[in-house]
Amino acid sequence: MSDPISSVSHLDLDESKKTFLDADELILNMGPQHPATHGVLRVILRLDGEKVLGLECVIGYLHRGVEKIAEHRTYTMFNPYVDRMDYVAAVSNGLGYCEAVEKLLNVEAPPRANYIRVILAELNRMASHQLWLGTHALDIGAMTPLFYTFRDREEILKIFEKYCGARLTTHAFRIGGCQYETYEGFEKDVKKFIAFVAPKIDEYEELLTTNRIWVERTKKVGVISAQDCIAFGVTGPVLRASGVQWDIRKAQPYAAYARFDFEVPTGQNGDTYDRYLVRMAEMRQSLRIIQQAVDSIPEGPIMAKVSKVLKPPVGEIYHSIEAPKGELGYFIVSDGSTQPYRVRVRPPSFVNLQALDLMCRGQLIADVIAVIGTLDIVLGEVDR
Amino acid sequence: MAEETKSPAPTPPEEQKQPAAEQSAAAAQAAGTTPVAPSPPGAAEKPAAAPPKPAAPAKPAGPLPTAWDSPMVAKLKRQFGSGMEALTYLGQNYLEVDRSLIPNILQMLRDEEQFDYCVDITAVHYPKRDRQFDIIWILYCFARNERMRVKTQIADGEHIPSAVSIWPTANWLEREAYDMFGLQFDGHPDLKRILLPDGWKGHPLRKDYGIIQQDQEWVQINLGIESGQ
Numbered sequence: 001m002s003d004p005i006s007s008v009s010h011l012d013l014d015e016s017k018k019t020f021l022d023a024d025e026l027i028l029n030m031g032p033q034h035p036a037t038h039g040v041l042r043v044i045l046r047l048d049g050e051k052v053l054g055l056e057c058v059i060g061y062l063h064r065g066v067e068k069i070a071e072h073r074t075y076t077m078f079n080p081y082v083d084r085m086d087y088v089a090a091v092s093n094g095l096g097y098c099e100a101v102e103k104l105l106n107v108e109a110p111p112r113a114n115y116i117r118v119i120l121a122e123l124n125r126m127a128s129h130q131l132w133l134g135t136h137a138l139d140i141g142a143m144t145p146l147f148y149t150f151r152d153r154e155e156i157l158k159i160f161e162k163y164c165g166a167r168l169t170t171h172a173f174r175i176g177g178c179q180y181e182t183y184e185g186f187e188k189d190v191k192k193f194i195a196f197v198a199p200k201i202d203e204y205e206e207l208l209t210t211n212r213i214w215v216e217r218t219k220k221v222g223v224i225s226a227q228d229c230i231a232f233g234v235t236g237p238v239l240r241a242s243g244v245q246w247d248i249r250k251a252q253p254y255a256a257y258a259r260f261d262f263e264v265p266t267g268q269n270g271d272t273y274d275r276y277l278v279r280m281a282e283m284r285q286s287l288r289i290i291q292q293a294v295d296s297i298p299e300g301p302i303m304a305k306v307s308k309v310l311k312p313p314v315g316e317i318y319h320s321i322e323a324p325k326g327e328l329g330y331f332i333v334s335d336g337s338t339q340p341y342r343v344r345v346r347p348p349s350f351v352n353l354q355a356l357d358l359m360c361r362g363q364l365i366a367d368v369i370a371v372i373g374t375l376d377i378v379l380g381e382v383d384r
Numbered sequence: 385m386a387e388e389t390k391s392p393a394p395t396p397p398e399e400q401k402q403p404a405a406e407q408s409a410a411a412a413q414a415a416g417t418t419p420v421a422p423s424p425p426g427a428a429e430k431p432a433a434a435p436p437k438p439a440a441p442a443k444p445a446g447p448l449p450t451a452w453d454s455p456m457v458a459k460l461k462r463q464f465g466s467g468m469e470a471l472t473y474l475g476q477n478y479l480e481v482d483r484s485l486i487p488n489i490l491q492m493l494r495d496e497e498q499f500d501y502c503v504d505i506t507a508v509h510y511p512k513r514d515r516q517f518d519i520i521w522i523l524y525c526f527a528r529n530e531r532m533r534v535k536t537q538i539a540d541g542e543h544i545p546s547a548v549s550i551w552p553t554a555n556w557l558e559r560e561a562y563d564m565f566g567l568q569f570d571g572h573p574d575l576k577r578i579l580l581p582d583g584w585k586g587h588p589l590r591k592d593y594g595i596i597q598q599d600q601e602w603v604q605i606n607l608g609i610e611s612g613q
Contacts, residue, residue, distance in 0.1 A: 060580060065588060067564070067589060068588050068589055068595055104474070106474065230500050230501050230526065231500075231551060233503065233553030233557075244526070252529065315447075315449075315473055315474065316473065316533075317476065318476060318531070327503065329503060342508045342589075350556065351553060354555065354556045384579075
C-alpha cells in the first residue's frame, strides 16, 4: 500500500472539486506524539467527516530489538530486559520468562516462591488496571479517576519497593524462584493494602459506572464480537468482555493459581463499557487471590536448585501466562549453550492492537481515543 | 541467603535417570537419523561431531522428543501421509510437516480440528542448514483447551503461503516475520515492514545480522547523524 500521506499532500482547499466540507475522504494523522496514544503510536485515519472509514497503525517507534538482545545474553542476563516491554506490568513479564526457562530446564519453583509470585503478579495486575483506568478515563475527559487511581497505585509500588528495591521495572523473580525472601511485615502490608483498596474500587465505580457522560462515551463504542476476537487473536479482558470466559490462569494454570478460588468475569456486549466492567471485576478478583495467597503462604525455600550457569538442554518451549493485557507468551529455543538460540515474545498488546481498525470502523474520531484506551496497549510491548 | 541453597533438590525427571551412555547413544541416534529433532545449528550435518564431546556424558542431555499419538494425529497421517511427524517435548505437542503441506494442514486444523486461535507465527534461523528457516505456528483450540505447534522448514528465498485467510491475526505476525527474517508470505494482503522503518535494509533476526549492525545509510539520511551507535 502506498503511503496515504502522499495522496493528500497536494490537497488544495481552493480547488473547486475538492472543497473541504465536500471531501469524501480525509486522511488524518494521529500521533506519533499524541497524548492519547499512550506512547508513540501513529494512527493514520481515513475519515468521512467525523466518521472513521478505516485506519492504519504505524508502530515500531520504540523498537529496541529485545528478541535480538536475548540471543546475545545468557538466560539470567536477559531476565531484566523483559521488564522493559510491558513496563507497567513488569512482574508479569518476568514471571512468564522465568517460568518458560524453568520449563525448559525442567525445574519447578518451590511452593513458597510460587505464592510470592502470585501475590506480586496480582498486585501488579491491580496496578496495571489502575493505570489503565486513570489514563483511559482521562482520555475520555474524566480527570478525577486519574488522581484516585494513582494515589492507590502508589501503595502497590511501595510494597514492590520494599520487596525488591524497584517500583516499576522490578526484576522481582529469578529463574528457579525468587531472589528475595519477603521482608519483615510483608504479609501485614499486603493485608493492609487489601483492606485499604477494596473500598477504593467502589469509589472508582461510584465515579464512573452510572456516570451519564461515561456511559454515553463507552456504551456501544468499539464493539467487537467473540468470533472476531478469536479470529484476530485478541486475548485478555477484551476477549472476556465479548463473552468468552477464557483466562490462562484457569485454562492452563501456572505458578500457584490452581490452588486459589476466583472467578473469571465476562461481559456480553464486547463494547468499551463492558471492558471497563470486566477490568473492575478483575481487580476485585485479584484482591481475592491475594487474600487467599497471603493467608496460606507456606514456609520453605524460595529458590529451586538450579546451577549458577544455566544450560537448558536442546529443545523448544512455548509458555504463556495471563498478563494484565492478555496472553503473554515466550517461545524459547535452546541449543544447549548458555545463551538462548532464539527468544520470541508473543506480546498481547501487539496482537490486540491489530483489532483497532475493526473496532473503530464506522465510529467517530473521538471514539478512536476511547478504543485505544480500552485496548490497554503499552507501546513498549507492542514495539519491543 | 543460606536458606536458598538449603532447598532440596527437585527429583530429577525420569529421562535424566537413565544411564548416561544410553542417553548419549539415544541423543546420537536422534541427531543422526531424524533431522527433524530440535538440534543446534550444524548438528544435523555432522552428527558424529556433537555427541563425543567430553562434557556430554557427564551432563546428561535433557529429555528427548517422543512420538505424539492421538486420534487427530492418526487422522492427519491418513490424510497427509508421510510428510509429517508428530512429536511431544516437555509435554508440548507439535507437528513437523513438509513445506508442501502448508497451508492445507493449517486450513484443516482450523476447519476440522477447531484450532480457531492462532497464537503466534514466528521463525528461527539456522544459517548452517540447507533449509535455513523454521517457521512455527502456535495454535490453540478453545473447545478442547489444547495447544499445539506446527513447524516447517524452508530455504532462504523460498516463499510460504500466507495464513491470513485462515486466521486474520496472521497479518501482523507475518509482517513481523517478514520484517525480522525476510520471509515471503504469498497471498499476504500487505506484506511490508512493521517494526522497522520502511526503507530499512536487512533483516535483524537473521543470525548473520550483527547485534550492533544497522542500516548506516538510512540512519544518515533520515536521522541526520553519522551513526546510531
